[in-house]
Amino acid sequence: MVGTTPLTVADLQGTARRMRRDKTMRVVFGATASVSIIVSLLIIVSLTREAASFITKVELGSLWDIGWFPRRGSFDLLTLFAGSLLVTGVAMVVAAPLGLGAAFYLSEYASPRLRRTLKPIIEVLAGIPSVVIGFFAISFITPDLLSRFLDDVSFFNLAAAGIGVGILTLPLIASVSEDAMRAVPASLREAAYGLGSRKATTCVRVVFPAAVSGIVAAFIIGISRAIGETMVVAIAAGATGGSLRNFTQIFDPGQTLTAAMAALGAGTDQVKGDDAAFQSLYFLGLLLFGVTLLLNVISARFVRRIRERY
Amino acid sequence: MAVTTVAGVGDVSLARRGHDVKGRLFHLLVVLSVVLAFVILAALVWDMIAGGESVLTERLWSFLTSGLNSDPELAGVWQGVKGTLQLSIIVVAVAFPLGIGSAIYIEEYASDSRLTRFISVNIRNLAGVPSIVFGLLGLAIFVQALGGVTGGRTVIAGGLTLSALVLPIVIITSQEALRAVPSGIRVGALALGATRWETTRHHVLPAALPGILTGNVLALARAAGEAAPLLLVGAVSGVFFVGAQGTLEQILHGRFTAMPMVIFSWARLPAGQGWNVLAAAASLVLLVLIFVMNGFAIWLRNRYEQRW
Numbered sequence A: 001m002v003g004t005t006p007l008t009v010a011d012l013q014g015t016a017r018r019m020r021r022d023k024t025m026r027v028v029f030g031a032t033a034s035v036s037i038i039v040s041l042l043i044i045v046s047l048t049r050e051a052a053s054f055i056t057k058v059e060l061g062s063l064w065d066i067g068w069f070p071r072r073g074s075f076d077l078l079t080l081f082a083g084s085l086l087v088t089g090v091a092m093v094v095a096a097p098l099g100l101g102a103a104f105y106l107s108e109y110a111s112p113r114l115r116r117t118l119k120p121i122i123e124v125l126a127g128i129p130s131v132v133i134g135f136f137a138i139s140f141i142t143p144d145l146l147s148r149f150l151d152d153v154s155f156f157n158l159a160a161a162g163i164g165v166g167i168l169t170l171p172l173i174a175s176v177s178e179d180a181m182r183a184v185p186a187s188l189r190e191a192a193y194g195l196g197s198r199k200a201t202t203c204v205r206v207v208f209p210a211a212v213s214g215i216v217a218a219f220i221i222g223i224s225r226a227i228g229e230t231m232v233v234a235i236a237a238g239a240t241g242g243s244l245r246n247f248t249q250i251f252d253p254g255q256t257l258t259a260a261m262a263a264l265g266a267g268t269d270q271v272k273g274d275d276a277a278f279q280s281l282y283f284l285g286l287l288l289f290g291v292t293l294l295l296n297v298i299s300a301r302f303v304r305r306i307r308e309r310y
Numbered sequence B: 001m002a003v004t005t006v007a008g009v010g011d012v013s014l015a016r017r018g019h020d021v022k023g024r025l026f027h028l029l030v031v032l033s034v035v036l037a038f039v040i041l042a043a044l045v046w047d048m049i050a051g052g053e054s055v056l057t058e059r060l061w062s063f064l065t066s067g068l069n070s071d072p073e074l075a076g077v078w079q080g081v082k083g084t085l086q087l088s089i090i091v092v093a094v095a096f097p098l099g100i101g102s103a104i105y106i107e108e109y110a111s112d113s114r115l116t117r118f119i120s121v122n123i124r125n126l127a128g129v130p131s132i133v134f135g136l137l138g139l140a141i142f143v144q145a146l147g148g149v150t151g152g153r154t155v156i157a158g159g160l161t162l163s164a165l166v167l168p169i170v171i172i173t174s175q176e177a178l179r180a181v182p183s184g185i186r187v188g189a190l191a192l193g194a195t196r197w198e199t200t201r202h203h204v205l206p207a208a209l210p211g212i213l214t215g216n217v218l219a220l221a222r223a224a225g226e227a228a229p230l231l232l233v234g235a236v237s238g239v240f241f242v243g244a245q246g247t248l249e250q251i252l253h254g255r256f257t258a259m260p261m262v263i264f265s266w267a268r269l270p271a272g273q274g275w276n277v278l279a280a281a282a283s284l285v286l287l288v289l290i291f292v293m294n295g296f297a298i299w300l301r302n303r304y305e306q307r308w
Helices: A016-057 A077-109 A112-126 A130-149 A158-182 A186-194 A199-228 A231-236 A257-266 A276-309 B021-058 B060-065 B078-109 B114-127 B131-145 B155-179 B183-191 B196-225 B228-233 B248-253 B259-268 B275-304
Strands: B003-006 B010-013
Touching (some): A016 A276, A016 B078, A016 B114, A016 B131, A016 B155, A016 B196, A077 A112, A077 A158, A077 A257, A112 A158, A112 B021, A112 B275, A130 B196, A130 B275, A158 A199, A158 A231, A158 A276, A199 A257, A231 A257, A257 A276, B021 B060, B021 B275, B060 B078, B078 B155, B078 B259, B114 B155, B131 B155, B131 B228, B155 B196, B183 B196, B196 B259, B228 B259, B259 B275
Antiparallel strands (some): B003 B010
């Protein structure tokens, strides 16, 4: 450096061309990041606009009169809520214990090597398309499973749909719960062993309580996913409208929020754009959006709690 | 076993007496839940193989290359396969660059401001929105509002809808891949005078690329299996005949279908006429397609995963 002019700040700043390029890329990436916000806004705007026009068009009483017959102008929400509730209930009865058990096994019992082989297989289960599960429900679950052990099972029924949805949510619940359990510090387990606990006691009395908020989050995400699942229900539950407010008969056909939307969507060609039946699609979509958003926000709270603690 | 003398207590055995029945039972239960998950997977694959066997053994080639047909003896999945490929190309072209760009912005450029946090929370919530709601978005925006550009119920509208659906997944997985790159690499490049973009382009992205690709392929597999949004944006569920589909214009603005839609329409037809056999065989085709994608992603991850 002897004999040359000393470096100035300008020399270290790089050429104008490089700086300009950096600025351009920053704007480009910023623009792509704004797309997700635009998508959210568009969802909210399109849902609320059509849903609002639906609400002003129909008599509010028709939302409570018995029967979901959108083409005849009766929109009983309770019919749909009953179906969604039953399907989600059955799904959680299947997915919650199995998912939790699988999470315990993967996190506490499996050797790291076994875990590395088992996890991808569970991920494969998570990747099975819902139409395939729906077809599995009517080609296997109903005829070969339910009808074999029970009488009076309709070909299309809510239980088969619920089991199918449960299969779909199982991997999700397993992986979120497993993450929560693995976040529990090893020192807690070691302390329990040091006091003479068995493995099972450590799992149930130490790991489970420490991970409980994450596990609750997993169940809530599972419920949210189950409520939003469409194709399994559309194929396996019958997807007929109907006048039954079916809160108990899980082996009968039924209609859920999402399957009603699928039924409307599949036939939209016959319905005009400003028709109330067509707009009820958006109204149901808005309800579904609201419910799942609420559940997801609650579950995110629970996840954050476990992250803060450890 | 260990007999220890504790002062004041006398001889205390630390060894557990008898069999640990409850512990064994718990172990059995958790093993059973994993086993059951695999049994379900096996039963599903077996059910599709057994159900679709006659089609797969007797006329596999014609099944893969024929179009939809009202005669179950002649119908095939070719239009579905083609539609799914076209949709996938649109997703790769739209969702991948937007998603990776967003992830780069959030991880590399944005400061920890309120706006950044809002974007992140928004993405996470968007990832939890049910797929059928994205179908409504597609119907209202891509089919109706932008109908002049997309041509209505076309493969473009379907592809854009699926892109919106997987965008949050692409962003989240790409973010994770970027976050796995140690900050020492960034700091090192910046200290040598590289700009933010040069650091990202030459150091962070190459290191994060395998992870990004893995996540994106998984997202693509998810898009390939979706039917609900396509149902609303008007993928054809039933028999349809297309005329000459030679030019790009005809493909982009023609009616379309996709593998999951084909399965859906066949699964809904009354059993006993051979449609259920076709649905099973088509499910198997879709499963193979998706398993290959997932397998490729997992292979990518295992092959190129870097431990820092």
